[in-house]
Amino acid sequence: MPTVNHTRPEAPRDALTGKVALVTGASSGLGRAVAELLHRRGATVLGVARDASALASAMSDITGDPSDNRYFAADIGSSEACADAVAACVARFGGLDLLINVAGAHTLRHSHSVTDEEWADDLAVNLNGPFYLSRAAIPHLLERRGNIVNVASIAGVQGQAYSAGYCAAKHALIGLTRALAVEYSGSTLRVNAVCPGGMTTPLVAGFTFPEGVDFDLVLRSAAPRGLMRPEDVAALICFLASDDAAAIHGSVHLADNGKTAG
Numbered sequence: 001m002p003t004v005n006h007t008r009p010e011a012p013r014d015a016l017t018g019k020v021a022l023v024t025g026a027s028s029g030l031g032r033a034v035a036e037l038l039h040r041r042g043a044t045v046l047g048v049a050r051d052a053s054a055l056a057s058a059m060s061d062i063t064g065d066p067s068d069n070r071y072f073a074a075d076i077g078s079s080e081a082c083a084d085a086v087a088a089c090v091a092r093f094g095g096l097d098l099l100i101n102v103a104g105a106h107t108l109r110h111s112h113s114v115t116d117e118e119w120a121d122d123l124a125v126n127l128n129g130p131f132y133l134s135r136a137a138i139p140h141l142l143e144r145r146g147n148i149v150n151v152a153s154i155a156g157v158q159g160q161a162y163s164a165g166y167c168a169a170k171h172a173l174i175g176l177t178r179a180l181a182v183e184y185s186g187s188t189l190r191v192n193a194v195c196p197g198g199m200t201t202p203l204v205a206g207f208t209f210p211e212g213v214d215f216d217l218v219l220r221s222a223a224p225r226g227l228m229r230p231e232d233v234a235a236l237i238c239f240l241a242s243d244d245a246a247a248i249h250g251s252v253h254l255a256d257n258g259k260t261a262g
């Protein structure tokens with residue numbers, strides 16, 4: 001007589017379940033969509049962003065717990081704040097598996113009138129922050145076969161008018177991704193980058209145009225199929241961060257709805 005197995009087959013384990021993730025920019029737009037998807041897929045997320053109250057409200061919406069305090073408010077342009085954010089994550093959750101550098105800022109300006117301070121601000125949030133966080137996180141990521149996903153932009157692979165600092169920082173972020181990938185190629189650490197095209201987020205909704213801009217130049221970076229939803233780009237980021245992407249290391253992925261195709 002054949003024996004019948006009455007035990008229910010186990011559901012396949014999500015490749016993100018149980019991971020600890022530090023997500024910057026989690027209060028808004030793409031970072032929030034990434035934090036939400038990681039949480040839904042069973043990861044523990046520490047959200048990092050500049051504005052504490054917006055971050056607290058985003059994280060409690062995501063987890064459905066009004067008293068949720070899985071967040072760390074920090075200006076990622078400060079190396080001390082970045083080190084503190086990583087230390088807080090490790091102290092609280094016992095380690096770190098995923099560093100997702102999403103926070104960024106983009107202000108349109110005539111390059112000939114950019115001040116030293118504005119130039120430094122562009123680099124601080126879009127480039128220095130991801131480096132400071134990576135530097136602090138790498139020893140912990142190495143302990144747990146962890147990985148880093150950097151959010152660059154199509155401005156990291158092509159020029160955009162009135163965006164010299166932003167473009168320079170995003171190109172450099174891709175360089176940082178590749179440099180780390182080569183340096184740690186003998187270890188288990190993975191490092192990748194995603195380059196989104198235009199998305200419906202507060203960053204785009206808040207664009208203001210300096211006087212005298214040539215809108216034909218501005219429209220050169222407009223998406224031919226319109227703006228994407230941040231959730232669609234978040235899915236790619238979460239895939240790269242998951243163990244399903246174990247073979248993907250040192251690569252740069254466009255998610256631009258065809259913008260750079262030609």
Ligand SMILES: NC(=O)c1ccc[n+]([C@@H]2O[C@H](COP(=O)([O-])OP(=O)(O)OC[C@H]3O[C@@H](n4cnc5c(N)ncnc54)[C@H](O)[C@@H]3O)[C@@H](O)[C@H]2O)c1
Nearest residue numbers: 025027028029030049050075076103104153198199201203
């Ligand atoms: N929205 C787009 O069309 C678009 C296109 C390409 C790339 N991107 C990139 O996607 C990422 C997310 O952008 P978004 O559209 O969701 O923007 P957003 O303005 O909605 O969110 C930006 C997030 O970054 C955080 N942030 C900004 N400056 C910070 C600082 N100094 N310290 C800590 N946190 C800071 C904010 O608090 C917020 O959480 C950015 O890196 C941006 O460059 C966006």
